[in-house]
Amino acid sequence: MKHIFQKGMSKRTLLLLHGTGGTEEDLLPLANLLDNKANILSVRGNVLENGMPRFFKRLAEGVFDEEDLIFRTKELNDFISYAEKEYEISRADMTAVGYSNGANIAGSLLFHFEQPFKAAILHQPMVPKRGIRLPKLTGLPVFIGAGTNDPICSPSESEELAKLLQSANANVTLHWADHGHQLTHSEVEAAAQWYKKII
Ligand code: MLT
Numbered sequence: 001m002k003h004i005f006q007k008g009m010s011k012r013t014l015l016l017l018h019g020t021g022g023t024e025e026d027l028l029p030l031a032n033l034l035d036n037k038a039n040i041l042s043v044r045g046n047v048l049e050n051g052m053p054r055f056f057k058r059l060a061e062g063v064f065d066e067e068d069l070i071f072r073t074k075e076l077n078d079f080i081s082y083a084e085k086e087y088e089i090s091r092a093d094m095t096a097v098g099y100s101n102g103a104n105i106a107g108s109l110l111f112h113f114e115q116p117f118k119a120a121i122l123h124q125p126m127v128p129k130r131g132i133r134l135p136k137l138t139g140l141p142v143f144i145g146a147g148t149n150d151p152i153c154s155p156s157e158s159e160e161l162a163k164l165l166q167s168a169n170a171n172v173t174l175h176w177a178d179h180g181h182q183l184t185h186s187e188v189e190a191a192a193q194w195y196k197k198i199i
């Protein structure tokens with residue numbers, strides 16, 4: 001997968017996953033704010049929707065192509081395994097940081113693989129898939145940034161996601177802000193405070 005890797009000064013790695021229409025450049029400023037000593041692995045989604053990169057196909061806004069979601073989740077998981085060897089990093093020291101579509105593929109990794117990384121920061125995520133049994137996520141810290149006025153993800157869907165992850169024993173922090181689907185500075189600050197405590 002197309003990506004940027006920047007070597008840091010610690011064994012920690014931030015896995016950055018952009019939103020629809022973004023690229024691997026988009027979330028680089030967040031990494032600096034979160035952990036300026038961490039390695040950065042920033043990946044571009046392999047799907048194009050009218051020229052806009054995404055991590056998996058969708059049938060309509062908020063309606064995911066589940067077959068492609070499963071295929072692409074495995075593709076990203078395999079890419080992480082490749083990157084572990086190529087860059088001598090470890091998913092055991094990796095925090096996924098995703099926004100919107102990137103948060104949804106990170107959520108899908110949590111729904112399909114046991115301990116795919118150490119922790120996750122999900123900005124404006126949705127429930128990636130319903131009706132499956134989640135793997136054990138015992139103690140895995142997850143920050144969910146949710147907007148009370150998000151037109152793409154309703155508050156009840158954010159709560160549903162938190163509950164599903166909690167039912168797999170993930171350690172979930174659901175952070176509410178009075179905003180919509182956009183990524184705000186205050187939410188990034190809240191995620192950074194949370195990250196400093198869990199790392
Ligand atoms: C998605 O398709 O992943 C969500 O609708 C968020 C988005 O990318 O707009």
